[in-house]
Amino acid sequence: MSEIEGLRELSADLGRIAAEALPEVDRIAQKGAQNVKDAMVEDAQGSRSFRPIARSISYDRSYGVGQVAYEVGPDKSRGGQLGVIAYFGGANGGGGTLDIDGPLKAEEPRLMAQLDKWLGGL
Helix, strand or coil: CCHHHHHHHHHHHHHHHHHHHHHHHHHHHHHHHHHHHHHHHHHHHCCCCCHHHHHHEEEEEEEECCEEEEEEEECHHHCCCCHHHHHHCECCECCCCCCCCHHHHHHHHHHHHHHHHHHHCC
């Protein structure tokens, strides 16, 4: 077998591994997104001014060839219009009342530990 044929075979094998790995990576990422969502809901429920947006916080999943992604936050179609002001402020100031980064920072070590554990089992 030539080097080129070997490289093509390796590429094909890696592609199959990635495709097989995606559902498990998605499962781990979805758990992380749920944890971030739960923390954001709890934070919003603790705010007198922004308590109503708690019920609008959700996550959306993007799943494609070789990728999985989750976007977490207030959904404007579910009453989360105040989320922009709660997290970023408005024309009259504000912002930072609710912490948009904290839940993700808290989840990152757990998410990475789960991915490391899964990868170690391969």
